Amino acid sequence: MSILKQLEEESIYIIREVAGQFNNPCLLFSGGKDSITLLHLAQKAFAPASIPFPLVHIDTGHNFPETIALRDKLVAEHDLRLIIGSVQDDINAGNVIEEKGKHASRNSLQTTTLLNTIESYKFDACMGGARRDEEKARAKERVFSVRDDFGQWNEKLQRPELFDMLNGMIQNGENVRVFPISNWTELDVWDYIRQEKLEIPTIYYAHEREVFLRDNQWMPVSKYVQVEDNDKRQVTSVRFRTVGDMSCTAAVLSEATALDDIIEEIGGSKFSERGARMDDRRSEAAMEERKKVGYF
């Protein structure tokens, strides 16, 4: 069996376990390449029926418009149920306070909205597209990661995962984050997108865009980013490696306008994918701290 086939089999097995073991699961969908891959796997898992759970998008309000366009297209084409949790609504309601200054981002605010959405819809399992190769803290993540009543990741709650047996039994109030593509690498996801001919947001492909250099990262100029007078703006060919919040997602210089070019570039890329996310660079343990409070 090829590695991609093996990974696909493992992921679909996990997704079917989620549908089999939980009463009210959902699929967290950001519109990025990983969640598009996850959605495709879920569709395969239940074919010819449609997927038996909704998509949940935690909307920072700072999205790339290209991502939202594709999200809505997929939802319409495949007759999916979409639930949107809005960070803007939580800001308006005073549940969270917007960060200020030039490094402001809404990534950390997503946590509150995610937890509120889980609570109000009473989801007992949320599938996400995180991978173990993304960041060191993730290397220890389980496939089924149990969260307490407050949505927090607690080391004590983490269960040993033996063989392919997944234990999704939980107490009232607890819920489980599930990572069906844990064992995929970034390159696997790209290879799979090529193999399955999946449509991804156009910002993943090289395009002309106005950017400026901040802390050695190419930041897109947008109304969500505070550009200062001495920042040098320029229009150049770039692409994005992740589709997060526009205010904290950096671009990479690239001429890769086709999947083959991207795959070739990534194969030789010297920066890990998360290196292109500004907010992970704030502190070495950023990811882990956010995980503790419930951001994935």
Add this chain to the structure above:
Amino acid sequence: MELIKIATAGSVDDGKSTLIGRLLYETGSLKTDQIQHIEEKSTARGFGYLDLSLATDGLLTEREQGITIDVSHIFFSTPKRRFIIADSPGHVEYTRNMVTGTSNAQASIILIDARKGVIEQTKRHFFITQLLGIKQIIFAVNKMDLVDYNEAIFNEIKSALLILTEKHGKEGVNYYFTPVSALHNENIIDASEKLHWHKGAPLLSLIESLPIETNKAHDGAFQIQYVIRPKREELHDYRGFAGNVRSGSFTVGDPINIHPTGRKSIIKRIEKYGNPVDKITAGENGTILLVDEIDASRGDSILNQQANINKGKSLSATFCWMQDSPLAVGNKYWLQQGVQRSLVKVKSLRSKIDLQALEHQQTNQLELNDIGKGALALAQPIISKSYADNPALGAFILIDPQTFNTAGVGFIEKA
């Protein structure tokens, strides 16, 4: 390209993190920002070299303590193979983590400090690989630089290991003995001048060429995960049993029976993700459609009519206990084998293994990190085989009915 999962084990400070970091570094698996991080940290700590053990540092708490405390999964690849390393820590109290990390592995690397030789931990680590039926075992004798790359010292350690493997090794296991220096990159990637007396391949070539075992049991067993019933007019009568082939294979036209109802039928159609296929084999997913409208639900199994599988309500097993509250006679748990579950009661406990002497002793309970033998009574019959004959049907987990934690793992013994 193939994928191989390798579990690592060693005592604290034997150099496991350095070895894994070395493999990552030399195979170009570390990215510029990660290397930068290692360089900065190494300089900050006043080292004159790259502290490659930093490549695998994970959780915060662990950084504070400066030790590894859980199973982590580390990826790297060479043009020949993809590797997933399940790194299990070496402390006495973490038998649980090593069993977990090793449960998904096809091979194991056991690290030994050349200055210390075979210690209690080495025996324990080896014993666990045998419990889990690992067939490819590499003993890597590290820090050879600290013993002047001395051949006699290596041979002495090798002799001690051979005594261990002869006494406690299972049949059909391949052993490899390799001297290395993870810190100085000797005999890891390339053959080492300093270890010129060593005839075997360097560690990386060795793991690139290890044979990968598959489940050879041919009893056709398929566990149902989910019943697919599309809510669409044209597929009104569609009832697909979606699940996973644990062992053997299934072909269209095969006569089958359903466990536990015993109903018989014939396979009308097999699909993979909506498309028809002729056959599915061990490890694969599929959706099976039967010629008649038979009822079956999640947790039930579809079995080949010739398959020789146990369906009893009692079983004997070796347990490894993984939670604080002990396993004791009379306790009830949920047993999960694959995707099937049953309530069980502990009927008896025969013995516990003293992991220092590797001897059995009498006991009436198993505590965290204990390994022992006993018997269970089941509320519902499950399909099973002995772990030695069919690992996919021979291992189960026990779930605590109060906390729902995974309390332990069991390996079914021959009836």
